[in-house]
Amino acid sequence: MKKYDSYKAKLSKIADLEYTLAVLGWDQETYMPEKGADFRAQQISTLSGIGHEMSVEKDLGELLKKLHKSKELDKKQSRNVEESYKDYKQSKKYTTEFVELLSKTTSECFQAWQKAKQQSDFKIFAPHFTKMVKLKRQEAEMLGYKKHPYNALLDQYEPGANVADLDILFKDVREQLVGFVKKIAAAKQNSDAFAHKHYDKDKQWNFGIDLLKQMHYDFEAGRQDISIHPFTTSFSPLDVRVTTKVIENNLKSMIWSCIHEGGHGLYEQGLPASQYGLPLGEAVSLGIHESQSRLWENNVGRGLPYWKANYKKLQGYFPEQLKSVTLDQFYKGINQVKPSLIRIEADEVTYHFHILVRYEIEKALMDGSVEVKDLPAFWNEHYKKYLGVSATKDSEGVLQDIHWSHGSIGYFPTYSLGSFYAAQFFYFASKEIKGLQQHIEKGNMLPLLNWLREKIHKHGKFYSAADLCKHVTGEKLNFKYFMNYATDKYSVIYNLK
Numbered sequence: 001m002k003k004y005d006s007y008k009a010k011l012s013k014i015a016d017l018e019y020t021l022a023v024l025g026w027d028q029e030t031y032m033p034e035k036g037a038d039f040r041a042q043q044i045s046t047l048s049g050i051g052h053e054m055s056v057e058k059d060l061g062e063l064l065k066k067l068h069k070s071k072e073l074d075k076k077q078s079r080n081v082e083e084s085y086k087d088y089k090q091s092k093k094y095t096t097e098f099v100e101l102l103s104k105t106t107s108e109c110f111q112a113w114q115k116a117k118q119q120s121d122f123k124i125f126a127p128h129f130t131k132m133v134k135l136k137r138q139e140a141e142m143l144g145y146k147k148h149p150y151n152a153l154l155d156q157y158e159p160g161a162n163v164a165d166l167d168i169l170f171k172d173v174r175e176q177l178v179g180f181v182k183k184i185a186a187a188k189q190n191s192d193a194f195a196h197k198h199y200d201k202d203k204q205w206n207f208g209i210d211l212l213k214q215m216h217y218d219f220e221a222g223r224q225d226i227s228i229h230p231f232t233t234s235f236s237p238l239d240v241r242v243t244t245k246v247i248e249n250n251l252k253s254m255i256w257s258c259i260h261e262g263g264h265g266l267y268e269q270g271l272p273a274s275q276y277g278l279p280l281g282e283a284v285s286l287g288i289h290e291s292q293s294r295l296w297e298n299n300v301g302r303g304l305p306y307w308k309a310n311y312k313k314l315q316g317y318f319p320e321q322l323k324s325v326t327l328d329q330f331y332k333g334i335n336q337v338k339p340s341l342i343r344i345e346a347d348e349v350t351y352h353f354h355i356l357v358r359y360e361i362e363k364a365l366m367d368g369s370v371e372v373k374d375l376p377a378f379w380n381e382h383y384k385k386y387l388g389v390s391a392t393k394d395s396e397g398v399l400q401d402i403h404w405s406h407g408s409i410g411y412f413p414t415y416s417l418g419s420f421y422a423a424q425f426f427y428f429a430s431k432e433i434k435g436l437q438q439h440i441e442k443g444n445m446l447p448l449l450n451w452l453r454e455k456i457h458k459h460g461k462f463y464s465a466a467d468l469c470k471h472v473t474g475e476k477l478n479f480k481y482f483m484n485y486a487t488d489k490y491s492v493i494y495n496l497k
């Protein structure tokens, strides 16, 4: 069909531009010399502007409107058109003045945050963040929403997510997880001192590459490099980049950032290249993306079968450091559950309290029930309540994350959603793949990867997150899968009755 072909061609051109931007961004975080920063920012801004113009172009809008009514499209084609039309109408809601004001406020807010964090002084950040919150409320009005203004922002990161559903999930977190963590805290604790000995950087790197190869991350369609914050980016399903960071006295950092980003990378490599530039060639949502990284990182990579497969190899790299550490001690040491102040250092169980606090704050900021100036107190009070810890300075409390300074309000919940989806998917993978644990124990990750490819990766955006979950597991997202996973695993590790 001619109209569909010209739509496909237009989207392909927009994708060319966006993936080119991704190359520039990847280079900026990995190899770009310091002096290149200013012109690079200019280049990125110019190309972003052109990309935006192309995606709100009038011809494209008319084409989408006609295609949207067409009866000649097959299922996949209509799904592509439906998603593209939604994106198009969404982009059209932004006025140039608003985009410019938001971009200016964001860069001011980010600079203020850096300074505020350095000096651990929330007052430096507060006036700029107040402006940001005001703009975000305007944005919600501009985009439109049902029931709660926060829903408009959530929808940008996790289409379909809303306060009503998240309230139910986080109520479960509060009611079930708080008590469980208290039980763990009362039990005998395991040591992870071995992880903080000296570990040669090159050897760590090589072990990380071994792990990626074992996961079947395709090095002919990707590569790994070093960056300050590990990330995954894609230029097409045939060129997907992951990064990691290697710290000499912290073995954990490299291992689980490698596996985590590897999981993101496998998802991107598994998207259908035939749908390049189209919604069916893209990931469903941030939450589903995060489910893929966390399934590998936690459900697989922090499990006993995984280390039955890999611990000898790790000891081979580091005989001195690990010769007197048994597999059991290693497994218990890497699975400590302990309330802490910093989100990115949290274990897989207490992690969700960090998200819960941020979720409650964002919701309250958006409906006006809390003001920016009161955030440090709100923060500390809730950390005390859920985690039993309190920050002595703002840099370790309310100022720790970059997200709000970037205007990313509505992003945090996707992290918890990712873990909960991961637990639910992994439960069904274990049920449907014969002998999955035994395969993993032997280092054979292919049955799991093939299952993920077939059930999740190859569909791109054909399903919404909610529909995908139903398609894979027969029901909507349910916290009980995560709770059961955590209870089973940590009751054994901590010898709980």
Ligand code: CO
Binding pocket: 260, 264, 290, 293
């Ligand atoms: Co991630």
